[in-house]
Amino acid sequence: MPELPEMEAWRRQLSDPVSAFPIAKAGPAHIATLKTFNPPVSALEGRRFRGAARRGKRLLFPTDDGELTLMVHLMTAGRLKSLRAGESGPKTPAFALEFVGGSKLVLTEAGKKKRAGVWLLSPQAANEELAHLGPEALGLDTAELGEILRRESRRLHPLLRDQRALAGIGRAWANEILHAAKLSPYALSTDLTDAEVDRLAAAMNAELQRGLALRERSTSDERTYRVHKKLGEACHVCGTPLAQVDFEEHTIYYCPNCQTGGRVLKDRRLSRLLR
Ligand SMILES: [Zn+2]
Numbered sequence: 100m101p102e103l104p105e106m107e108a109w110r111r112q113l114s115d116p117v118s119a120f121p122i123a124k125a126g127p128a129h130i131a132t133l134k135t136f137n138p139p140v141s142a143l144e145g146r147r148f149r150g151a152a153r154r155g156k157r158l159l160f161p162t163d164d165g166e167l168t169l170m171v172h173l174m175t176a177g178r179l180k181s182l183r184a185g186e187s188g189p190k191t192p193a194f195a196l197e198f199v200g201g202s203k204l205v206l207t208e209a210g211k212k213k214r215a216g217v218w219l220l221s222p223q224a225a226n227e228e229l230a231h232l233g234p235e236a237l238g239l240d241t242a243e244l245g246e247i248l249r250r251e252s253r254r255l256h257p258l259l260r261d262q263r264a265l266a267g268i269g270r271a272w273a274n275e276i277l278h279a280a281k282l283s284p285y286a287l288s289t290d291l292t293d294a295e296v297d298r299l300a301a302a303m304n305a306e307l308q309r310g311l312a313l314r315e316r317s318t319s320d321e322r323t324y325r326v327h328k329k330l331g332e333a334c335h336v337c338g339t340p341l342a343q344v345d346f347e348e349h350t351i352y353y354c355p356n357c358q359t360g361g362r363v364l365k366d367r368r369l370s371r372l373l374r
Contacts, residue, residue: 103267104310131213155266177215
């Protein structure tokens with residue numbers, strides 16, 4: 100799933116092309132992709148976007164008259180593409196916008212399950228849709244992160260991925276950040292020392308910035324991640340083979356030397372926890 104670095108790189112790429120021309124035609128939209136029907140997407144026609152904004156993992160395209168906001172959540176398999184006039188695109192996009200002059204913005208989704216979503220909202224309704232999100236993960240300082248960690252005792256990996264606590268991090272960057280911070284994915288948030296909170300805040304900002312810089316150069320997953328999905332590969336810090344553990348419905352990757360003091364973490368699958 101694209102996370103903060105990927106979405107922010109897309110936001111920067113899309114902001115100019117989506118605001119260059121007014122919208123000529125809004126749609127077609129797959130019935131499962133378009134989550135709102137009032138106002139209809141045709142209400143976008145004739146209006147122009149002010150650019151692209153982002154909140155957590157969602158992209159927002161506000162119209163320059165201040166009346167409407169198009170919100171996009173790509174979930175796992177959704178992808179956005181800006182097409183120049185005449186450039187060929189996917190035959191059946193999940194959602195498409197055509198601009199005056201012929202350029203397009205298209206959303207595609209691999210696989211049969213349509214999980215990505217597009218919402219057309221008033222600015223107030225958009226604010227309500229986003230109100231549950233915690234602060235942006237990129238730019239959080241030690242004091243702000245410390246307050247989030249100490250609110251309740253939770254394991255670090257699921258806490259970092261909880262968009263209500265802080266917005267923008269998913270499985271991949273939680274793996275990268277916890278490795279950079281040399282913290283166990285299973286460590287309890289309230290057990291962290293001040294020095295560890297400081298290290299986690301620094302690692303979070305450094306890793307999200309590193310990811311953003313790489314994604315702006317369209318770097319592949321393989322070359323962007325150093326821990327995520329690298330089972331058995333040598334840790335880039337200490338050379339120990341990286342390990343994986345199943346936690347609830349996710350697979351976590353970590354270095355058993357850098358992060359858990361040599362301890363191998365035990366699986367805690369949701370199916371087993373529920374038994
Ligand atoms: Zn290591």
